[in-house]
Amino acid sequence: MSITGEAIIGGAQERGAGGSFKAWDPSRREYLEPAFHMVTPDQIDRACRLAGEAFDTFRATSDQERAQFLDTVAEQILAIGDELIERAMAESGLPRVRLEGERMRTVNQLRMFGALLREGSWADARLDTPLPERTPPRPDLRMRLIGLGPVAVFAASNFPLAFSVAGGDTASAFAAGCPVVLKAHSAHPGTSELVARAVTKAVQLCALPAGVFTLLTGTGNGIGQALVGHPAIQAVGFTGSRSGGTALMAVAAARKQPIPVYAEMSSINPVFLMPNALENRAEEIGKHFAASLTLGVGQFCTNPGLVLAVDGPGLSTFCKAALDALHATQAAVMLNQNIADSYRKGVDALANNAAITTLARLEHEEGKGAAALFRVSAEEFLTRHELHEEVFGPASVLVVCQNLGQLHEVAEVLEGQLTATLQIDPEDYADAKALLPVLERKVGRILANGYPTGVEVSTAMVHGGPFPSTADGRSTSVGTGAISRFLRPVCYQNMPAELLPEVLRDGNPLGTWRRRDGALTKE
Ligand code: NAP
Secondary structure, three states: OOOOOOOEEEOOOEOOOOOEEOOEEOOOOEEOOOOEEOOOHHHHHHHHHHHHHHHHHHHOOOHHHHHHHHHHHHHHHHHHOHHHHHHHHHHHOOOHHHHHHHHHHHHHHHHHHHHHHHHOHHHOOEEEOOEOOOOOOEOOEEEEEEEOOOEEEEOOOOOOOOOOOOOHHHHHHHHOOOOEEEEOOOOOHHHHHHHHHHHHHHHHHOOOOHHHEEEEOOOOHHHHHHHHHOOOOOEEEEEOOHHHHHHHHHHHHHOOOOOOEEEEOOOOOEEEEOHHHHHHHHHHHHHHHHHHHHHHHHOOOOOOOEEEEEOOOOHHHHHHHHHHHHHOOOOEEOOOHHHHHHHHHHHHHHHOOOOOEEEEEOOOOOOEEOOEEEEEEHHHHHHOHHHHOOOOOOEEEEEEEOOHHHHHHHHHHOOOEEEEEEEOOHHHHHHHHHHHHHHHHHEEEEEEOOOOOOOOOOOOOOOOOOOOOEOOOOOOOOOHHHHHHHEEEEEEEOOOHHHOOHHHOOOOOOOOOEEEOOEEEOO
16 A cells, blocks of 8 residues: 555545645654645535535444444554554654554454444433323333534544544544544654555445545644534544643534534643552652653653652652663654654753752753653642643653642642552551542542553543543543443434334344343343
8 A cells, every 4th residue: 555645535535735744754853755735624624524424324324334344444454564554653753562562452442342332232222111100191211322423533643543543532433323534643644544544445345425434634723623613523532732622622612513522631640659658669669650651752641740759768769769760761752843842841841940859851862752850849839830731751740748638738739630540558548548539539540559651441441531631521532431422312202113223122122231210131
C-alpha cells in the first residue's frame, strides 16, 4: 500500500484543495514524503452529511453484523503489515516494540467491542410489565439504548494506533452504531491514511454505506471547529491538550443544538507515599516511580506528574533512589516538535519558579525530552496554582507535607485527575481509608501499590475523571464502558409487538440479559 496524501479517505473520498503539509520525522529531524492535501470546508460538510445519511442504515445492522465489521477492521489493520509499523515509527519517534504492542492493543480493542456486541446486554433492555388493574394503570414500558448519531473523533498524538484512527473512540462509536468522521492528528498523517484505508476496505467488505467512516486530513483549528459545529455531528471524542479540548467544548455548547464532548485532556496523576510504606520501602518505591515517570518519555496521560509525602523517615532514601534512576536515563525523542517545545517550556517554568527546588534536570537536547524532578513545600503548593498544571513529559513535582492533615489539604485542592496512586503498607490502611473519600471525588481510578502508567483494556477499567482530566467524568474512554458515551435511552410505551425492536420483543428472541420488572433475566 502506498501513501497518497489524499485529504479525505472513506465516505467522502476525493482529493483535497485546501493547501498541503508534510509529516515530520522527529528522530531523523526531517520532513517525510509525500505531502498531504488539506481538507476544505466543503469536504468537511460533505463528510458530515454522508455520515448523517449513513446513520439509520448503520444502526439498523444487527449486533452480529457490527461485530463482524469490527473484526474485519482488525483483520485489515493486521493485513497492512510492517509498512504500518515503519511509518508510525518514522512519524512518532516511538520504538518498534512499543508500536507492535500498540497495534495488538488496537486490534484486541476492536475485537473486544465485537465480543460485547455478540453478548448483547450493552443495549440495557428493560421491560416493565403492564398493570392495567392498578390505579392509575401502568402502561407496557420497554427501554433500550441506541446510538447518538455521527461522532467526530480527534485522534491523539501520543497513541498513533490505539487512540487514533481505529482506536478506542472509533471502536466504541462503531459498536454503538454511530458513523465516525475522524480528524487525523497532523503529527502522523501517513499512519492515519494507512489505517483509514483499512477501515474503508472493511466498510466495503461488509457492504456498509460509505458514510460510516471518513478520515479528514489537515492542520489548523478551523477543521476541528467546522467538524464539531456541523449539525450532522451528534457527539465528540477527543484526546489532547486542555486548550484544544476546552475550545471544542465551547464550540459544541454554542451550537444551535449543543452536543456532548468527551475530551480527555490533562492530568497530573498524584502518587501518595504514605508514611509506613515510605519508611519500609523507600528505595524500591523511588526506583519504580522513576521508571513509571520516564516510560515512553513521559508521554502518557497517566504519567505521575505529582508525588506527595509527609516529611520523615524514608523521604531522603526515596529521593536518592529516584534521582539515581533518573540520572541513569537519557533524553529521548518526543512525539513531535510541538510537544518537545511545550515540555521544555513547562520544565523551564518549574525550574524558574521561586517556590521550587530543582532536584534533577537532565541535559536538554533539541526535539528530545529529558527527565526532571522538582521539590516544593505543601504551603507553597497550596497557593500556587501554576504548579497544579500538567507538564506533558517525564517531569514530576514532589510536594513535601508537614503531616497527614496537610496531605489531605493538598489532596482537596487538586483538580480532577485520571488516577491517584497510594503507596501503602498494612499500617497505613487507616490513613488511606480516611483519604479515599477525597480521592473518590477527585479521580477516575485509584491504584494501590502500583504505578498509573499502563491502562488495561477491560470491562472494569475507568480511564476518565472529573474536569479537567476529562470534559465529562461520568464516562471512560478505555474498556467496554466507553460505548456508553455514544448511546442514549429510548422508551417504547404500549408499542405493538410488530413495531418493537427485536431486543425488546416477548420471548427474548436474541437471548440476551434483560431487566424484567427490575430483575435481570434471560427469559
Ligand atoms: P492538541 O494540540 O490538543 O491537538 C489535538 C487535536 O485537536 C489535533 O487534531 C489538533 O489539530 C486539534 N486542535 C487543537 N486545538 C484545537 C482548537 N482550538 N480547535 C480545533 N481543533 C484543535 O494536542 P496534541 O497535539 O496531541 O498535543 C499538545 C499537548 O496536548 C501536549 O503537549 C500535551 O500537553 C497535551 N496532550 C495530553 C494528552 C493526554 O492524554 N492528557 C495526550 C496528548 C497530548 P492539529 O492537527 O491542527 O494540531
